[in-house]
Amino acid sequence: MKADHTAVSNEARNPMEPSPNGIGRPPDQLAAALDEVKAELAARRAAGEIPELRAGELDRQFSAVIETVDGTLLDEPDVDTEGLRPLAELPTYEPGRRGLVGLLAPLTSFWSRLVGAIVRRQVAPFAQRSTTIVEQLAERQRRALSFLGRVHLDRVRVLEYRVAELEREVERLRIESSADNDRETVDGP
């Protein structure tokens, strides 16, 4: 007897393979339910009960939220570069004039000036250049944060306007609804 190799049971078939089109499938109750829900939603939207959502609106809103989370940087003070430039001058060590240190001052001072001159010659250009770069970076960061702060506040302001707009709309609908109720009461059911 020849086996029918075309008949593949559900168990034998690899479950991760796409199902054969429509074969063995019950009438799609799920698709019908989904269509009904979509039709009801479309009707509610057409009646103005639920607002239409612009494409990408959720992404935009969530990106504003992430921006706000990142915005906590704004709460931190600016990077303080004060006092950096005098240090970059690499001033020569000056020994005190009192006690044993004072006694040895002429000798220490000579060596200090000598070592200072050598170190300055080698390191001063690097120290000054680094200081300039750090100051520039700090200034750029300050400006970037100011910009982000302004953008963030603008966005929050836009959202606040929108909330106010919606509150006015709710109030208008409430007034209309109570007016309708009053009319029904006067006219009778």
Add this chain to the structure above:
Amino acid sequence: MWDQLVVGAAPGDAITRSALLLRRELAAHGRADIYAQHREPGMHELVGPLEDLAHRPNRARPLIFHASIGSWPIYQALAHETELILVHHNFSPPESFAPYAPDVASDLVRGRWELEQIRDRVVRAIADSEFNAQELRDLGYTDVEVIAPTPDIGRLSRATPDPAMLARITSWNADPLVLCVAQQLPHKRIERVLAAMAVLQQEHMPGARLAFVGVDRFPTYSQGLRLLGRTVGLREPHLLGRVTDAELTALYLRARVFLTLSEHEGFCVPAVESMAIGLPIVASRRAAIPSTVDNAALLIDDPDDPALVAAVVQRVATDERLRRTLIGRGVRRAKLLAAPASLPRLVRAVLSTEPALAEAVAP
């Protein structure tokens, strides 16, 4: 007899579970070890470090490599392997990670490149969904077998629902409870779930509550989700983080609807768990989700529309006839995908690299 390599081993991780199940089966033929680059606490006894891979006991046989993300140390370790069996689980889309974790995004980009580089040494390519198989084909792989990733859903049936969690759920007075299980990763698009739940509460079911299970991976994204929840007016979301199997079982049993609106899934194990336990699913028609749930879930084409999602969830929560259909189909579907059905297929695929052995153990 065959050794396996995973990038990271963690308790509760689906890939780790799959590797452990496969080892259990392969151990019937001889010693079988698992190695990982990252081992979370609780895994050190079960999984060896990557450094030991060079001295693995079964060097004469191909190494089973579970690919899930790029990794330079793994790639270097693979350079010493002459033959590989590739099990491709899923590479998340790098673009979703770029704003939150650029280093992870670059690992994901490099991961695809690494798969291309090892291609010539792969003697057997296995993908856990048609979606992932297509990704391998795009990378030049020609003979890819699709085998479901052996989710061990039986563990939830074996776990007794946690009494403390059951009491906690009762105290929420959720009517109904909507459950979402997903790691807090950007491509899971949990913001869609929060927005839809807010609309569900505002438009249809004020008593509906969301229980969200999933670990926090990137602080900015997680903070953003919490802030969005407040912004959209979502009432009492229960963000539960990591839970035990007993707690998860309690949640699956008490929930009315399972909701996932992910943009990218290589398979979606939580959906299979939901189906197995008889919880109806509403999901986004994205990536591998349709091929996983087949005709056992309501799939939404536009998950970015919270009003549509909310209306569908409301329908599933209240329409008993629809629920019966979803539950019936779901239980059947889960049975086809669960480990007892898919694990033998995976074992056969591994054994097939050694025809004599495959023939000897064939039923």
